[in-house]
Amino acid sequence: MSGDLSLTALPAHILDRADVQAALRLHDFGQVFRLTRQWGGISFLRIADACDIKPERVGKLARGEGAITTYEKIAYIADALGIPGHMIGMAPRPWEQASTPRSPSRPELISRLSTVAIADVPESDDLGTVDLEGDEVQRRRFLAASIGIATAAAVIPGGSAAGRRIGHRQVEHLQRRTARLRTLDDVLGGADTRHIYRAELGSTLSLLRNASYTETTGRQLLSLVAEQAQQAGWAAFDAGRQAEASALYEKAFQAATEAGDAALAGNSLAFLAYQQVSTGTSGVATAAASCETASDDAPATVRALLFERRAWAHAKAGQAKETEQALGQAEEALAGSGSDRPGPDWSSWVDTRELQIMKGRCWTELHRPLRAVPALEAALADFADAHARDKSLYLTWLAHAYLDAGETEQSATVITEAMDLSAGIGSVRPQQRANEFLLRLQPHRTIAPVAELLDRAAL
Template sequence: MVELPTVPPHVWQDRGVRAALAGWDFGQVSRLIRQLVPLRQEDVAALTGLSQSYLSMLECGERRLTDIARVVQFLTGLGTPADLVRLPLPDGGARLERTPSGSVQIARVTGAAEQNGDLDPELPWTADRMLAALSKAIDVGAGAGSPVGGGVNGVALTAFVHHWGAEEAEPLRRAATGARISAGLCDHLQGTIDELRVMDAGSGSGAVADLARAHLSLVNQVLRMSTYDEEIGRRLAAIAADTATQTGWFAFDAGRHEAAQEYMLAGLRAARQSGDERLGAGALSYLAIHGYSTGHPRDAVVAAQAGRAKVKGLDAPALEAMLLTRQSRGHARLGEQTAAIRALEEAGELCSRGRGQDEPHWLYWMNEGEIHGQTATAQLDLGDPARAVASFDLAVRTLNPGDQRTRGLLLSRAAQAYAKAGDLDAACEQGHKAADLAETVQSARLRDHLRDLAGVLRPAPRRGSGYGHGGVRTLTERIAAVAAS
């Protein structure tokens, strides 16, 4: 074991330190101890398990340490005498140790909060909290755990977004008794989620959701129980981030919105540990979709903007364009027409540049058709069905051929646009095409879109003679049958 620095006994006799402890001013405690020993912030971080960035904010007064478990951890790590505080500190002032392989084993002493599921984003984003978040998401996805109460929205979601961008990732390596992980195994683990992603686009989430959850459980077990160096550790975290985010997307498509958000937030934590900003941006893009789809469009704007800020320095115009389309949907749901149109125009300009050198491999589906589809949906949300009809037509014609679920979604939305524009013949034609796909694609979201279409059709004004009342009745009856299947 590598011995960490210690706080000598005379420090605890200092009046300033005692006053800071009495006032629970732990930022001042940290600052005074560093001056008196002296110690670096990195030393105090190693002793307490807090990240250096969190300590910096604590000492500056930008953060306050209020969680009891974390207070005990902080004081125990420093070796604070039990008679100086009104808290049950362990006998002997138990302190942390670091192995030659890195800081992962810090949690063997200070991991109680992580093991108890304390996943407050205000607390340091440690590797153990990443693992706890992945485990919790897997349990919730299997129906064996409770999701976050009512979902994470508003200020709570903003906190996650902020800390994803601000927290430092600790070195991710582990010296355990398990087998040493090779780059070849990482290739296979990544290949599995890549294949599931392609299957989902063609067949829907119903075909892959359980497989993805099982795969995420395997990746989580590999992270917990295996031996690996920092390079492989980062790669495993990246695979976990990608898998958790995609599993969240599959859960979302299946209509399990709270479980979906658990997966996505766990993916965000894993992305932070991987050090790959693109994976974090990907998780935020799905959180944005979750936001504007569940009645929280401002969350969509916040998440997408945060992702864009982090990837600005990369040569990844397609990635930024994708985030802009998510942002525009949030603006449109909020009725912010100018902002929505501006975001879509910028997305189109970026997409026209082609793919950059830093584009993530999982963004293969981003193309002109996606821009048209998001533009059309935003126009529909903004109350302009006539323009939406033209954009939906462009989207369907330029869509990736294998993406059958998205085709069904676009056709169902196009049918709504035609109905709102008063053309029932075209609405029914597009609606039947969408229903054809819903009979083969396992997607709760597509069925929800068809139910929305049925709701729009019933009171719609009539134009044309091809379907008339009978056409609408036939389609709505068919939608009811498909939705019930």
């Protein structure tokens, strides 16, 4: 959001109303929307358009059904409707300070442990940039009040780390905390987790700037920054915020490189490659660089993960031979993991089932259904519905593979299951994948189950 007041800002006579102010203090935006229409004549459609909310949800909120709870969405609505920060318990919004000159931010590599700096990372594709350092305290207070999760700086044994010395024990505590928070991604989408991961990243950056520590501890903190930036980038990617994701991945690579952590640096490039592939760009070169960066002495699960991502990039590029080779390298890495040193927590989810899923996805992209279907069916046979986002995504590839095999009715059944699972998940990807598949089904509308599915989707 720029420093200019929004063109959809609420008029003063609305903001001055006692009932509107009371609703804002309670973050009851449904009541705000209702009063805005009643006393300002502003339609729900216009509110929906300004606040990037579906019109039907605006109506439900106005009837008291549901609530707006995330920091990002509340900040977005405040900017869209010109609501001053103090009215909703936030710091002044950027447009309130438009008359105050602001020095432009400049991206800097974390080049010295004693003078750490990091580039501003875009908060979303639409809202411009937000300074992690300047917004950090407000974000922490908001999160603590709304979801009860303390931030990293607040949970270090011994209290706040600002101005005091920290060591290996405190960093290990933060690493364990990061690992626990990562499990949220198993059941929640990026729209639900990105604000949490960004807050953690901001807190760790604060430690780098304000605490004192040895060079060894500083490098451990830099590795933690890289790890947290990757997780925050993944959540942004899952929420459809591509500019934010790529900026975070780049910062993760910079921090990992400065820390001398080759495995994390390679994983940062693998994330970038995955994003490039997902946005229609070839990620082959970046994926290849990720494997070379991590080197052959990386833990088995790390090597398997990077080779999987490389296989995916080759598959999306239509390179069957290279895909098979990378999948084979991933399999070899996992096969030798028994005698290998333990891998980091961020790669612990890579196992033989994950490899089977990636094989199925790759062969689906290469239109090899005879290879894809058995791999995906076997991997998904006991895949719990609790992991709804991931399962719904993987089912979309199975649906494509069935359609390639000429099993149209079965493909419609599978995509229906995927759509049911993904309903209400804070991730844009399952719906995007389902929409792509529905386009493929259009020529088969004469088949009754397909016609029923397409009619349902149209509603």
